Amino acid sequence: MEVWQEIAKNAERGAERLVAEYGDRLYAAATLLCRNNSDAEELVFRTLAQAVGKIRQFKPSGDFFSWLYTILLNFHRMELRKNRPDLVLVGSPQDLPQIAAAGNDAAAEEMREMVRELPSQIRETVVLKYFSGMSIEEIAAALGIPPGTVKSRLFNAKRILADRFRQTGQKGQGNE
Amino acid sequence: MSDEELDAAIAERFKAYEAGIRLPGEFKGRFIGSVRRKRMLRRLGLLGLIGAMAAVCVTIAGFAKRDFAYGDARPVLMARTAPTNETVQVSYLMLLGYLRECFSRSRPARRKEEE
Numbered sequence: 446m447e448v449w450q451e452i453a454k455n456a457e458r459g460a461e462r463l464v465a466e467y468g469d470r471l472y473a474a475a476t477l478l479c480r481n482n483s484d485a486e487e488l489v490f491r492t493l494a495q496a497v498g499k500i501r502q503f504k505p506s507g508d509f510f511s512w513l514y515t516i517l518l519n520f521h522r523m524e525l526r527k528n529r530p531d532l533v534l535v536g537s538p539q540d541l542p543q544i545a546a547a548g549n550d551a552a553a554e555e556m557r558e559m560v561r562e563l564p565s566q567i568r569e570t571v572v573l574k575y576f577s578g579m580s581i582e583e584i585a586a587a588l589g590i591p592p593g594t595v596k597s598r599l600f601n602a603k604r605i606l607a608d609r610f611r612q613t614g615q616k617g618q619g620n621e
Numbered sequence: 622m623s624d625e626e627l628d629a630a631i632a633e634r635f636k637a638y639e640a641g642i643r644l645p646g647e648f649k650g651r652f653i654g655s656v657r658r659k660r661m662l663r664r665l666g667l668l669g670l671i672g673a674m675a676a677v678c679v680t681i682a683g684f685a686k687r688d689f690a691y692g693d694a695r696p697v698l699m700a701r702t703a704p705t706n707e708t709v710q711v712s713y714l715m716l717l718g719y720l721r722e723c724f725s726r727s728r729p730a731r732r733k734e735e736e
Contacts, residue, residue, distance in 0.1 A: 460656045464649045473642040486645060490652060497656055556638045575635035603627055610630065 449509060452500045460497050468493070471513055474572050477560040478521050488524075492517040510577050511587040518569055518588075525565070559609045563602055570598040683717025 448466055452459025471492060475485035495516050496503075503512050560568055573584055574595075581599075585592040711719070 456656055456660055457653060460653055461649070464644070464652055468644045468648070469642060470639060472644045473639040476642060477638075486648065489644070490648070490655075493652060494655060494659075498659070550641075553638055553641050556634055575632055576639065603624070603631065606631055607627055610627075 447505070447509075449500055449503050449505065452497055456497055459500075460493070463493055463496065467510060467513055470510065470576060471517060474514060474576050475517060475521075477557060477572050478517075478568065480561075484524075488517060488520055491520050495520070508577065508579065508583065508587070511573065511579060511583065514573055514577065515587055555613065559606060562609070563605060567598045567602045567605075570595055571602040574599060680717070683714050684721055 446454075448459060448462050451462055468489065472485060472489050475488045475492075476482060479485040479488055492513060496513055503509065560571065563571060570584065570588065573579065573587065577584075579587065581592050581595050585595045588595070
């Protein structure tokens, strides 16, 4: 049974499976869109709650992750439109070590910085492309934009990211 | 770096990033709890709605003009009439009808009738 069928049949069991199968990937995407991990967590919570509540609106012919991502994007855009650039949800003190951690998290933090530097619309397209592995046409359908616009955004994103990779590579060589 | 190589490098970075990110441990419990609460509230709301609709239907039926009690209902009230000290069996619908009359008749008329 697919996860959306399970949610429609039994919301609680379906919700458990939804978190297990899609929660981490959605959270990873959210951390690249949001300013901090607390916002990302709240965004994922609202997205999954909406998905469970409106599961009958999902068309089985489509990709489930892209449907979830569309919901996530809509909530994210709503927050941006509210114009709360200084929004930081009151989190627990455990959030601070999460943001300041070194080691493995340094690479993650670098990745977040690189993606967050991208313009907002390009960032949304790039995150969907590399988290879902969808084709240009599928991404265009999911975001409601022409395929040409998707290609143009991805082209610009690659140009910016290539510059960043080059800078990071040079910085790494300089440190050695 | 060719376009394909760049694409592969970016995809690799995203893959590594995704592999290293996990939702906080308490998220699942919090989310499932929220789903459970919403489901309970929805059920309570539905029960309340059904109860309210049933009450409205009974009230409307009770206020409907009837010359006789509907069906052969069991009496819910044994009313003792003052002058004759007889008992009267009153069904639920008749009780509603009496209540309606109490509010529709004027007080002097009622007092006169009781005398």
